[in-house]
Amino acid sequence: MNKTDAVPVPITVLGAIGRSGPIDRDIDGRTPSGGVRGPFDILDVETGTVPTYPVLWEHAAERERAMCFDGDSQAVPRQGATPEEQDFIDAKVERVWDTAAHAHFNINFRFNSQSTGMQFTIRRTIGGRAWQSVRMASAEHEKAVVLWTNTSLGMLLRWWHSNKQQAGRGNVGKTAMTTMPVLDMTKLTPTQLANSVQIFDSLCEKQLLAIHEIDTDVARKELDERFGREVLNLRESMLQPDGALDVLRRKLAQEPSIRGNK
Secondary structure, three states: OOHHHOOOOOEEEHHHHOEEOOOOHHHHOEOOOOOEOOOEEEEOOOOOOOOOOEEOOOOOHHHOOOOEOOOOEEEEEOOOOOHHHHHHHHHHHHHHHOOOEEEEEEOEEEOOOOOOOEEEEEEEEEOOOOEEEEEOOOHHHHHHHHHHHOOHHHHHHHHHHOEOOOOOEEEOOHHHHHOOEEEOHHHOOHHHHHHHHHHHHHHOOOOOOOHHHHHHOHHHHHHHHHHHHHOOOOOHHHHOOOOHHHHHHHHHHHOHHHHOOO
């Protein structure tokens, strides 16, 4: 296939290809009277233990430089005061756990300190206050959407869709997240999907710079070039120095709503 004959890949919205998990109050919240709203208590993971219900709850920018990292907490089911309340808790535990995913969306993205707009956990994990889980048809689709979202093209759409009322931040709540434009992973050819997974597996542990440094980020440049070449089949001129993606990275790095006070 010639680069001028690139197959167009359709854009859809995230809610059309993925199912988002509950908000944090439906995981660990209480009712106004102190009753059970969420079925879990969120606790630290003790050294040497493996959580039954892993959770990705908080932001810690320095541990979130790569596209793949584990949850930071565990969800421990609450104990009901009555058999009826215990049945209610058990049912909610099952419903929340059914939303656990490998892909997680950065709701409160700080462009001038954080690196990843979505990330992947090796184990299925419950999303939390800072990361919203997004469960898709397969782990391969979840790898592909995480990969796409962290390309410069994915970042451009994320930045455009964000609430940018605070300098250096791009917040996207759960409802707005479902309408964010993304590449339609369900329409990728088998070769495109396989290439996406291969690229993810080879790059998922590479350290990415914060978005305001995207113009000097060697790992992000490699991600852009490989995704553009092996998945999108972009013209080679777009991938070269001073090509379209190079110019895009420079423009994003200088955008005031991304840089904030940096």
